[in-house]
Amino acid sequence: MFPNLLFTMSLAGSTVFLLYILAYPFAKEYFSLKWRYRILKIAAAFYLLPVPLYKYLIIDVIHRFFPRLWGKNRHTSEIVDMEYIIMIGRDFVKFSSGVRHMLLATLLVGIVSFAIIKRRMIQYWKWKTSCRLGSEKPADWERELFIKVKNETGIKKDVEFICSEHCRSPMVSGIMASVLIFPVWEDKMEADRYEYMFRHELVHVKHHDLFIKYIGLLVMAVHWYNPLAYVMFHEISVISEMYCDSIVIGGKQFGEMSRGK
Numbered sequence: 001m002f003p004n005l006l007f008t009m010s011l012a013g014s015t016v017f018l019l020y021i022l023a024y025p026f027a028k029e030y031f032s033l034k035w036r037y038r039i040l041k042i043a044a045a046f047y048l049l050p051v052p053l054y055k056y057l058i059i060d061v062i063h064r065f066f067p068r069l070w071g072k073n074r075h076t077s078e079i080v081d082m083e084y085i086i087m088i089g090r091d092f093v094k095f096s097s098g099v100r101h102m103l104l105a106t107l108l109v110g111i112v113s114f115a116i117i118k119r120r121m122i123q124y125w126k127w128k129t130s131c132r133l134g135s136e137k138p139a140d141w142e143r144e145l146f147i148k149v150k151n152e153t154g155i156k157k158d159v160e161f162i163c164s165e166h167c168r169s170p171m172v173s174g175i176m177a178s179v180l181i182f183p184v185w186e187d188k189m190e191a192d193r194y195e196y197m198f199r200h201e202l203v204h205v206k207h208h209d210l211f212i213k214y215i216g217l218l219v220m221a222v223h224w225y226n227p228l229a230y231v232m233f234h235e236i237s238v239i240s241e242m243y244c245d246s247i248v249i250g251g252k253q254f255g256e257m258s259r260g261k
Contacts, residue, residue, distance in 0.1 A: 005050055006109065006222075013047030013219070014228045020235075033243040040236050041212065047219040047229065113221040120217060128173055131164040131181050138163050138182065145191065146180070149198040155206055170197045175214070178205045199248045209240045 020039050027036055138146070138161055146161045160179040173179045180201050204210065216233040223229040 006105070009047060009050060010223045010226050010229075012051060013043050013045075013223070013232075014226060016043040016046050017228055017232050033239060033246050037236075037239050037243050040232065040239060041215075043232060044212075044215050044219050044236070047223060047232075048215070109222065109224075112224050116221040116224055117217065127166075130166045131162075131173075133166075135162040135164045135181075136184065142182075142194065145194055146198055149195055150202055153199065153202045153206055155202055159202070159205060170201050172201050172204050172210055175208070175211050178210075180205075196248060200244055203244045203247050204240070207240075207244070209244070212240065213237060 016039070020036070020043065023031070031039075137143075142163075143161065150159060157178070160177070161182070162179065163182045163184050165184045167181045167183045170180070170182050173181060180198075182197075213233075213236060216236040220229045220233045
């Protein structure tokens with residue numbers, strides 16, 4: 001049951017992602033980055049949601065509203081699959097061959113998935129710890145600009161802003177408690193460039209892009225045997241950056257047009 005379910009989930013997600021790839025030549029003309037990002041989220045959902053488990057529930061709901069569709073030959077979730085049974089007695093517990101195969105497949109997938117997630121998380125925590133240890137408070141004018149852009153972006157939750165010598169480029173860390181980490185630049189940059197970087201990273205916070213990347217990582221960990229899962233994880237990262245840039249650049253152009261009028 002579990003291997004078949006996992007394969008079906010992998011097939012469902014891969015089908016959506018393959019349709020996305022096939023439509024890629026027309027995406028720039030007919031699909032905005034927003035919709036491309038949404039399609040990738042749908043593909044990730046199909047990779048992780050056990051849609052086949054809900055088929056009997058859907059059939060039951062349809063039967064309640066349209067009972068004549070099945071009549072007396074109705075097949076619903078009351079059917080017992082004897083291949084997947086566990087017999088429990090006073091002195092014994094026996095598993096059918098299907099259950100044994102399911103447990104073995106679950107163990108294998110769980111071990112590989114845990115290894116992939118653990119490796120990524122260790123790398124992330126090492127980087128986050130080093131950034132925290134080498135962090136320093138930003139300058140007053142940086143802090144003021146950060147607060148201004150945060151308010152304009154419409155983010156109401158607290159976002160911590162720090163600078164670190166271990167950070168090479170601006171990025172956001174944390175899902176529940178977001179932290180904006182900037183490098184320590186020796187040369188002072190123009191305010192417009194700082195503002196663009198603030199808006200870019202804060203849009204990531206507003207759209208929960210880091211959480212979406214974690215979902216993509218989970219897809220890659222669960223479906224480690226499927227090469228399309230790795231491609232989709234990379235595509236999610238790329239499209240989220242492009243979508244974020246389009247919002248920031250589009251908003252800046254709109255602001256310039258408004259001031260010109």
